[in-house]
Amino acid sequence: MKGFLKNRGNLNIKTLLIALTTCLVFAILESLLAGDIDVYAFFENLKQPTWSLPVWSWLLIGGFYYVLCTAILYNVLLAQPNTKRSIALALTIAMMVANTIWNYFFFGEQSSGYSFTAFIIFLPIVFGLFVSLWKLQRKSAWILIPYLAWLVYDFFWIWSIWKINK
Template sequence: MNVIASKGQLRASFMRWALFTVPLLVLLGYLGGQAGSPDTFWFRSLVKPEVFPPPAVFGIVWTILYIMIGLALAMVASAWGASGRGVALVLFAIQLALNLSWTYAFFGMQSIQNGLIVIGSLSVVLIATVIAFWRVRRAAALLMLPYLAWVLFATFLNYEFLRANPDGGMQERPAETQRIEL
């Protein structure tokens, strides 16, 4: 018998990983979102691109995506001995760090340009991650595709924010004037 682990053992390993990775990623996503907020004067004053979705969409989409990403990570993490597993996990960690830092770069620093640099880097590393996941577990790579599509859309959206706000949204706040009559 050439089997290292039975299908039941592999399924149990995946379930243990998923019980760890899914809540962890949802929590990290939530905490990353706390690094900045769209509820600021700066963001409200930006010219929004026509393709900007309603704000409620973001929380719903990101929650679903973090669950899918957590399941994909669990599939790869539980693939003990699979060729390329280590590379896939390192790439995943890098893209996750970039993902979580975008909110701070865009909203926290109030910098559309820094946000675009971070999310552009995230897009590149995420493509490499999906390829690496494909080599380890194809189902994991397929679970990552909606995330990749959303990040590519967000990259385009970030670019459109920059085009619509070439000054970076740093226009002067209107000075309050005081009228004095003599």
């Protein structure tokens, strides 16, 4: 097994496993905190704006989020240890923690008000991560850009959910 964890070309298997495991732990934690919920039924019963995306698209975006987090975490872990790396690492973990809290409020507590508040806290963390990644290694910052674009839609969506479901 020791030989398996060696670098394979430019891929560092050990670092990749750490990044994957970290993201998997957060995904499992989110699922546990959401509780025993039928996501399709929850979305079906939720009052939503007419421009809401279908439920299956949220599942795709959730999967994309964890692929993105894994790639960013992998790249940050490979960066030279310094203050910029420490900040990027802390913000990557903070983003995953904040996302977990948002999921708990939205799915577990089914509170549009708390989830909107959590989202407002989440936004500067993600933006701060982008700035931090830009200073550390731009390829990781570029990985985050599609998610930043998604968050524009997500902001208006969660705000609308909060207003409609007060």
